[in-house]
Protein backbone atom coordinates (compact mmCIF):
# COMPACT_ATOMS: atom_id res chain seq x y z
CA UNK A 1 0.00 0.00 0.00
CA UNK A 2 1.27 3.46 -0.84
CA UNK A 3 0.19 6.40 1.29
CA UNK A 4 -0.84 9.77 -0.12
CA UNK A 5 1.25 12.87 0.60
CA UNK A 6 -1.14 13.61 3.48
CA UNK A 7 -0.84 10.01 4.69
CA UNK A 8 2.95 10.14 4.58
CA UNK A 9 3.17 13.50 6.28
CA UNK A 10 0.94 12.47 9.16
CA UNK A 11 2.43 9.03 9.73
CA UNK A 12 6.12 9.78 9.44
CA UNK A 13 7.87 9.35 12.78
CA UNK A 14 8.72 12.90 13.69
CA UNK A 15 11.30 13.48 16.43
CA UNK A 16 8.62 14.30 18.93
CA UNK A 17 6.52 11.23 18.10
CA UNK A 18 9.54 9.06 18.67
CA UNK A 19 10.25 10.80 21.92
CA UNK A 20 6.66 10.43 23.13
CA UNK A 21 6.79 6.76 22.26
CA UNK A 22 10.05 6.41 24.13
CA UNK A 23 8.63 8.20 27.17
CA UNK A 24 5.57 5.96 27.13
CA UNK A 25 7.73 2.82 27.01
CA UNK A 26 9.98 4.10 29.81
CA UNK A 27 6.95 4.74 31.97
CA UNK A 28 5.34 1.37 31.40
CA UNK A 29 8.58 -0.54 31.99
CA UNK A 30 9.39 0.96 35.40
CA UNK A 31 7.10 1.83 38.29
CA UNK A 32 9.45 4.23 39.96
CA UNK A 33 9.90 6.67 37.08
CA UNK A 34 9.09 10.33 37.81
CA UNK A 35 7.10 11.78 34.96
CA UNK A 36 7.92 15.46 34.64
CA UNK A 37 7.59 15.32 30.86
CA UNK A 38 3.85 15.24 30.26
CA UNK A 39 1.22 17.92 29.87
CA UNK A 40 -1.41 16.54 32.21
CA UNK A 41 -2.95 19.00 34.62
CA UNK A 42 -2.70 18.10 38.32
CA UNK A 43 -5.50 16.26 40.08
CA UNK A 44 -6.77 18.85 42.58
CA UNK A 45 -9.21 17.22 45.06
CA UNK A 46 -11.53 20.27 45.46
CA UNK A 47 -11.81 20.44 41.69
CA UNK A 48 -12.36 16.73 41.10
CA UNK A 49 -15.05 16.84 43.83
CA UNK A 50 -16.85 19.41 41.71
CA UNK A 51 -16.69 17.22 38.59
CA UNK A 52 -17.99 14.25 40.58
CA UNK A 53 -20.92 16.33 41.80
CA UNK A 54 -21.74 17.53 38.28
CA UNK A 55 -21.60 13.98 36.90
CA UNK A 56 -23.94 12.80 39.66
CA UNK A 57 -26.38 15.63 38.97
CA UNK A 58 -26.37 14.85 35.26
CA UNK A 59 -26.76 11.10 35.66
CA UNK A 60 -29.59 11.51 38.17
CA UNK A 61 -31.56 13.71 35.75
CA UNK A 62 -32.61 10.93 33.39
CA UNK A 63 -34.12 12.99 30.57
CA UNK A 64 -31.19 15.38 30.18
CA UNK A 65 -28.70 12.50 30.50
CA UNK A 66 -30.42 10.64 27.66
CA UNK A 67 -30.15 13.75 25.50
CA UNK A 68 -26.48 14.33 26.29
CA UNK A 69 -25.41 10.90 25.24
CA UNK A 70 -28.08 10.32 22.62
CA UNK A 71 -28.15 13.41 20.40
CA UNK A 72 -25.72 15.16 18.08
CA UNK A 73 -25.27 18.90 18.58
CA UNK A 74 -24.97 21.43 15.76
CA UNK A 75 -21.38 21.54 14.39
CA UNK A 76 -20.59 24.87 16.06
CA UNK A 77 -21.38 23.42 19.50
CA UNK A 78 -24.12 23.00 22.07
CA UNK A 79 -26.57 25.90 21.88
CA UNK A 80 -27.02 26.18 25.65
CA UNK A 81 -23.23 26.10 26.26
CA UNK A 82 -22.61 28.77 23.64
CA UNK A 83 -25.38 31.03 24.99
CA UNK A 84 -24.05 30.82 28.55
CA UNK A 85 -20.47 31.36 27.41
CA UNK A 86 -21.39 34.38 25.29
CA UNK A 87 -23.25 35.95 28.23
CA UNK A 88 -20.32 35.34 30.54
CA UNK A 89 -17.74 36.99 28.25
CA UNK A 90 -20.09 39.89 27.43
CA UNK A 91 -20.73 40.58 31.11
CA UNK A 92 -17.19 40.01 32.38
CA UNK A 93 -15.20 41.81 29.71
CA UNK A 94 -17.81 43.85 27.82
CA UNK A 95 -16.99 42.12 24.51
CA UNK A 96 -19.51 42.70 21.79
CA UNK A 97 -19.99 39.03 20.85
CA UNK A 98 -23.02 36.90 19.99
CA UNK A 99 -23.67 33.18 19.54
CA UNK A 100 -22.20 33.56 16.05
CA UNK A 101 -18.77 34.33 17.52
CA UNK A 102 -18.16 30.97 19.22
CA UNK A 103 -17.32 27.56 17.81
CA UNK A 104 -16.65 24.51 19.96
CA UNK A 105 -14.12 21.85 18.94
CA UNK A 106 -13.11 18.47 20.29
CA UNK A 107 -10.22 19.98 22.26
CA UNK A 108 -8.33 23.11 21.30
CA UNK A 109 -5.69 20.99 19.56
CA UNK A 110 -8.35 20.32 16.91
CA UNK A 111 -9.08 24.02 16.63
CA UNK A 112 -5.42 24.69 15.82
CA UNK A 113 -5.34 22.05 13.12
CA UNK A 114 -8.45 23.56 11.55
CA UNK A 115 -7.32 27.17 11.90
CA UNK A 116 -3.76 26.68 10.64
CA UNK A 117 -4.97 24.82 7.56
CA UNK A 118 -7.94 27.12 6.89
CA UNK A 119 -5.75 30.20 7.03
CA UNK A 120 -2.36 29.04 5.71
CA UNK A 121 -1.02 26.57 3.17
CA UNK A 122 -1.39 26.53 -0.59
CA UNK A 123 -3.12 29.44 -2.36
CA UNK A 124 -3.86 30.09 -6.02
CA UNK A 125 -0.73 30.16 -8.19
CA UNK A 126 1.10 27.71 -5.90
CA UNK A 127 1.77 30.45 -3.36
CA UNK A 128 2.41 29.08 0.17
CA UNK A 129 1.34 31.24 3.09
CA UNK A 130 2.56 30.56 6.60
CA UNK A 131 1.68 30.89 10.25
CA UNK A 132 4.19 33.04 12.13
CA UNK A 133 5.14 32.33 15.74
CA UNK A 134 6.71 35.65 16.70
CA UNK A 135 8.34 34.21 19.77
CA UNK A 136 9.92 30.79 20.16
CA UNK A 137 10.14 28.61 22.28
CA UNK A 138 6.50 27.82 21.52
CA UNK A 139 4.02 24.95 22.01
CA UNK A 140 5.31 21.63 20.67
CA UNK A 141 1.79 20.63 19.57
CA UNK A 142 1.73 23.19 16.73
CA UNK A 143 4.80 21.72 15.06
CA UNK A 144 3.40 19.01 12.79
CA UNK A 145 -0.06 20.38 12.16
CA UNK A 146 0.39 21.80 8.66
CA UNK A 147 -1.03 19.78 5.76
CA UNK A 148 1.48 21.53 3.47
CA UNK A 149 5.19 21.42 4.20
CA UNK A 150 6.92 24.54 5.53
CA UNK A 151 3.74 26.09 6.86
CA UNK A 152 5.35 27.63 9.93
CA UNK A 153 7.95 30.26 10.48
CA UNK A 154 9.16 31.76 13.72
CA UNK A 155 11.79 33.91 15.29
CA UNK A 156 14.21 33.95 18.18
CA UNK A 157 13.34 35.95 21.29
CA UNK A 158 15.18 38.71 23.07
CA UNK A 159 16.56 37.37 26.38
CA UNK A 160 16.62 39.51 29.54
CA UNK A 161 18.47 38.26 32.59
CA UNK A 162 16.75 38.84 35.93
CA UNK A 163 17.94 38.47 39.54
CA UNK A 164 17.96 35.09 41.31
CA UNK A 165 18.87 32.93 38.28
CA UNK A 166 15.75 34.00 36.36
CA UNK A 167 15.37 35.19 32.78
CA UNK A 168 12.55 36.24 30.46
CA UNK A 169 11.94 36.08 26.72
CA UNK A 170 10.35 38.93 24.79
CA UNK A 171 9.35 39.40 21.17
CA UNK A 172 12.09 40.86 19.00
CA UNK A 173 9.95 43.53 17.32
CA UNK A 174 12.92 45.06 15.53
CA UNK A 175 13.27 41.80 13.57
CA UNK A 176 9.56 41.10 13.14
CA UNK A 177 9.16 41.09 9.44
CA UNK A 178 5.61 40.29 8.37
CA UNK A 179 5.61 39.90 4.60
CA UNK A 180 2.76 38.97 2.26
CA UNK A 181 3.55 35.29 2.84
CA UNK A 182 2.28 35.43 6.45
CA UNK A 183 -1.33 34.31 6.81
CA UNK A 184 -1.71 34.68 10.58
CA UNK A 185 0.30 35.22 13.75
CA UNK A 186 -0.02 32.82 16.69
CA UNK A 187 1.11 32.99 20.34
CA UNK A 188 0.35 30.86 23.36
CA UNK A 189 -0.16 33.10 26.40
CA UNK A 190 0.80 31.87 29.01
CA UNK A 191 3.31 29.99 26.90
CA UNK A 192 3.81 26.26 26.95
CA UNK A 193 6.79 25.41 27.47
CA UNK A 194 8.30 28.46 29.17
CA UNK A 195 5.66 29.87 31.50
CA UNK A 196 6.19 33.22 29.79
CA UNK A 197 3.31 35.66 29.53
CA UNK A 198 3.93 38.11 26.74
CA UNK A 199 3.23 41.53 28.19
CA UNK A 200 0.07 43.58 27.60
CA UNK A 201 2.25 45.97 25.66
CA UNK A 202 3.68 43.22 23.41
CA UNK A 203 0.16 41.90 22.83
CA UNK A 204 -1.26 45.27 21.83
CA UNK A 205 1.68 45.82 19.45
CA UNK A 206 1.01 42.42 17.83
CA UNK A 207 -2.69 43.24 17.65
CA UNK A 208 -1.98 46.53 15.92
CA UNK A 209 0.51 44.99 13.46
CA UNK A 210 -1.94 42.21 12.56
CA UNK A 211 -4.85 44.62 12.08
CA UNK A 212 -2.71 46.82 9.85
CA UNK A 213 -1.70 43.78 7.80
CA UNK A 214 -5.25 42.45 7.79
CA UNK A 215 -4.21 39.04 9.10
CA UNK A 216 -5.67 37.31 12.19
CA UNK A 217 -3.90 37.17 15.55
CA UNK A 218 -4.45 33.78 17.19
CA UNK A 219 -4.08 33.82 20.99
CA UNK A 220 -3.89 30.39 22.59
CA UNK A 221 -5.34 30.94 26.04
CA UNK A 222 -5.23 27.30 27.22
CA UNK A 223 -3.76 28.38 30.59
CA UNK A 224 -5.06 31.94 30.84
CA UNK A 225 -7.97 33.94 32.19
CA UNK A 226 -10.91 33.61 32.83
CA UNK A 227 -10.28 29.87 33.25
CA UNK A 228 -8.15 27.94 34.19
CA UNK A 229 -6.29 31.12 35.22
CA UNK A 230 -2.93 29.43 35.76
CA UNK A 231 -1.56 32.89 35.48
CA UNK A 232 0.70 34.66 37.96
CA UNK A 233 0.74 38.09 36.29
CA UNK A 234 -2.20 40.45 36.11
CA UNK A 235 -3.33 40.61 32.49
CA UNK A 236 -6.78 41.15 31.09
CA UNK A 237 -7.69 39.00 28.07
CA UNK A 238 -8.37 40.97 24.90
CA UNK A 239 -10.60 40.29 21.92
CA UNK A 240 -11.67 42.08 18.77
CA UNK A 241 -12.90 40.98 15.34
CA UNK A 242 -9.32 40.36 14.21
CA UNK A 243 -8.38 38.17 17.20
CA UNK A 244 -9.05 34.43 17.38
CA UNK A 245 -9.03 33.56 21.07
CA UNK A 246 -8.67 29.87 21.78
CA UNK A 247 -9.93 28.43 25.07
CA UNK A 248 -9.70 24.92 26.49
CA UNK A 249 -11.46 23.00 29.27
CA UNK A 250 -8.45 20.71 29.66
CA UNK A 251 -6.42 22.54 32.25
CA UNK A 252 -9.37 23.02 34.61
CA UNK A 253 -9.04 19.26 34.96
CA UNK A 254 -11.12 17.87 32.08
CA UNK A 255 -8.54 16.93 29.40
CA UNK A 256 -10.20 13.64 28.56
CA UNK A 257 -13.55 15.28 27.77
CA UNK A 258 -11.85 16.91 24.72
CA UNK A 259 -13.52 20.29 24.71
CA UNK A 260 -12.20 23.62 23.52
CA UNK A 261 -13.76 26.64 21.85
CA UNK A 262 -12.71 29.67 19.91
CA UNK A 263 -14.05 33.22 19.99
CA UNK A 264 -13.63 34.83 16.60
CA UNK A 265 -15.38 36.81 13.87
CA UNK A 266 -18.35 35.17 12.13
CA UNK A 267 -16.42 34.22 9.01
CA UNK A 268 -13.86 32.23 11.00
CA UNK A 269 -16.60 30.64 13.13
CA UNK A 270 -18.49 29.53 10.01
CA UNK A 271 -15.31 28.06 8.53
CA UNK A 272 -14.37 26.15 11.72
CA UNK A 273 -17.96 24.89 12.11
CA UNK A 274 -17.92 23.59 8.51
CA UNK A 275 -14.67 21.73 9.07
CA UNK A 276 -16.09 20.38 12.33
CA UNK A 277 -19.14 19.06 10.47
CA UNK A 278 -16.98 17.35 7.83
CA UNK A 279 -14.40 15.90 10.18
CA UNK A 280 -16.40 15.17 13.35
CA UNK A 281 -20.11 15.79 12.56
CA UNK A 282 -20.48 17.23 16.04
CA UNK A 283 -18.55 17.85 19.24
CA UNK A 284 -18.32 15.86 22.41
CA UNK A 285 -21.09 17.17 24.64
CA UNK A 286 -20.21 16.12 28.18
CA UNK A 287 -17.63 18.85 28.87
CA UNK A 288 -20.01 21.51 27.58
CA UNK A 289 -22.86 20.13 29.67
CA UNK A 290 -20.81 19.87 32.86
CA UNK A 291 -19.42 23.38 32.65
CA UNK A 292 -22.25 25.46 31.12
CA UNK A 293 -24.00 26.28 34.44
CA UNK A 294 -20.62 26.83 36.13
CA UNK A 295 -19.60 29.32 33.46
CA UNK A 296 -22.93 31.10 33.74
CA UNK A 297 -22.94 31.54 37.52
CA UNK A 298 -19.25 32.45 37.71
CA UNK A 299 -18.20 29.29 39.58
CA UNK A 300 -15.58 28.36 36.98
CA UNK A 301 -14.09 31.84 37.11
CA UNK A 302 -14.07 31.77 40.91
CA UNK A 303 -12.55 28.31 41.38
CA UNK A 304 -9.91 29.13 38.79
CA UNK A 305 -8.78 32.16 40.76
CA UNK A 306 -9.31 30.78 44.26
CA UNK A 307 -8.24 27.15 43.90
CA UNK A 308 -6.51 26.36 40.60
CA UNK A 309 -4.24 29.41 40.40
CA UNK A 310 -2.96 29.26 44.04
CA UNK A 311 -2.44 25.50 43.74
CA UNK A 312 -0.08 25.92 40.76
CA UNK A 313 1.56 29.08 42.10
CA UNK A 314 2.56 27.26 45.30
CA UNK A 315 3.99 24.32 43.32
CA UNK A 316 5.84 26.58 40.92
CA UNK A 317 7.37 28.66 43.76
CA UNK A 318 8.43 25.50 45.59
CA UNK A 319 10.11 24.00 42.51
CA UNK A 320 11.94 27.25 41.72
CA UNK A 321 13.14 27.62 45.29
CA UNK A 322 14.35 24.03 45.34
CA UNK A 323 16.23 24.26 42.04
CA UNK A 324 17.78 27.62 42.86
CA UNK A 325 18.90 26.40 46.26
CA UNK A 326 20.53 23.28 44.78
CA UNK A 327 22.11 24.76 41.64
CA UNK A 328 22.82 28.44 42.22
CA UNK A 329 26.53 29.32 42.00
CA UNK A 330 27.38 25.71 41.09
CA UNK A 331 26.62 25.75 37.37
CA UNK A 332 25.46 28.32 34.83
CA UNK A 333 21.78 27.85 35.29
CA UNK A 334 18.63 29.93 34.72
CA UNK A 335 14.88 29.42 35.02
CA UNK A 336 12.41 31.29 32.85
CA UNK A 337 10.34 33.58 35.09
CA UNK A 338 7.23 31.58 35.95
CA UNK A 339 4.30 33.76 34.94
CA UNK A 340 1.78 31.01 34.19
CA UNK A 341 1.14 27.51 32.73
CA UNK A 342 2.05 24.21 34.36
CA UNK A 343 5.68 24.11 33.18
CA UNK A 344 9.11 25.40 34.12
CA UNK A 345 11.73 26.02 31.46
CA UNK A 346 15.27 25.41 32.68
CA UNK A 347 18.32 26.70 30.84
CA UNK A 348 21.68 25.02 31.48
CA UNK A 349 23.91 27.50 29.67
CA UNK A 350 27.07 26.01 28.14
CA UNK A 351 26.06 22.49 29.16
CA UNK A 352 28.68 20.00 27.88
CA UNK A 353 26.05 17.69 26.37
CA UNK A 354 22.84 18.46 24.46
CA UNK A 355 19.62 18.29 26.40
CA UNK A 356 18.61 15.35 24.13
CA UNK A 357 21.57 13.49 25.65
CA UNK A 358 20.61 14.80 29.07
CA UNK A 359 17.11 13.38 28.50
CA UNK A 360 18.64 9.91 28.02
CA UNK A 361 20.76 10.19 31.17
CA UNK A 362 17.81 11.40 33.19
CA UNK A 363 15.63 8.60 31.88
CA UNK A 364 18.26 6.09 33.02
CA UNK A 365 18.27 7.78 36.41
CA UNK A 366 14.48 7.59 36.69
CA UNK A 367 13.06 10.92 35.59
CA UNK A 368 11.44 11.99 32.33
CA UNK A 369 11.68 15.57 31.02
CA UNK A 370 11.31 16.99 27.50
CA UNK A 371 14.45 18.31 25.76
CA UNK A 372 14.18 21.88 24.51
CA UNK A 373 14.91 21.37 20.81
CA UNK A 374 11.29 20.40 20.03
CA UNK A 375 9.85 23.74 21.10
CA UNK A 376 11.06 25.80 18.18
CA UNK A 377 8.51 25.09 15.43
CA UNK A 378 9.44 26.94 12.24
CA UNK A 379 12.92 27.97 13.43
CA UNK A 380 15.45 26.36 11.11
CA UNK A 381 18.47 28.01 12.71
CA UNK A 382 20.53 25.48 14.68
CA UNK A 383 20.72 27.82 17.65
CA UNK A 384 22.79 26.41 20.53
CA UNK A 385 20.19 27.62 23.03
CA UNK A 386 17.72 25.06 21.62
CA UNK A 387 19.93 22.29 23.00
CA UNK A 388 20.55 23.85 26.41
CA UNK A 389 16.98 23.96 27.75
CA UNK A 390 14.48 21.47 29.12
CA UNK A 391 10.79 21.60 29.96
CA UNK A 392 9.45 20.10 33.16
CA UNK A 393 5.89 19.82 34.42
CA UNK A 394 6.28 21.12 37.98
CA UNK A 395 2.85 20.01 39.17
CA UNK A 396 3.25 16.25 39.36
CA UNK A 397 2.97 14.48 42.71
CA UNK A 398 6.61 13.48 42.81
CA UNK A 399 8.13 16.67 41.45
CA UNK A 400 10.63 17.00 44.29
CA UNK A 401 12.05 13.50 43.75
CA UNK A 402 12.40 14.29 40.05
CA UNK A 403 14.07 17.63 40.73
CA UNK A 404 16.53 15.96 43.10
CA UNK A 405 17.53 13.52 40.33
CA UNK A 406 17.84 16.36 37.80
CA UNK A 407 20.12 18.34 40.16
CA UNK A 408 22.34 15.34 40.96
CA UNK A 409 22.64 14.39 37.29
CA UNK A 410 23.42 17.92 36.13
CA UNK A 411 26.05 18.45 38.81
CA UNK A 412 27.83 15.24 37.76
CA UNK A 413 28.17 16.30 34.09
Ligand SMILES: Cc1ncc(COP(=O)(O)O)c(C=O)c1O
Pocket residue numbers: 039106107108109110139141188191192220222247248249250255259260
Ligand atom coordinates in the same frame (compact mmCIF):
# COMPACT_ATOMS: atom_id res chain seq x y z
C1 LIG B 1 -0.53 25.83 24.77
C2 LIG B 1 -1.47 24.70 24.49
N1 LIG B 1 -2.39 24.85 23.54
C3 LIG B 1 -3.26 23.88 23.23
C4 LIG B 1 -3.22 22.66 23.89
C5 LIG B 1 -4.19 21.60 23.50
O1 LIG B 1 -5.07 21.33 24.54
P1 LIG B 1 -6.48 20.60 24.37
O2 LIG B 1 -6.55 20.02 22.97
O3 LIG B 1 -6.49 19.56 25.43
O4 LIG B 1 -7.52 21.67 24.55
C6 LIG B 1 -2.27 22.44 24.89
C7 LIG B 1 -2.18 21.14 25.58
O5 LIG B 1 -1.36 20.87 26.39
C8 LIG B 1 -1.36 23.50 25.20
O6 LIG B 1 -0.43 23.35 26.14
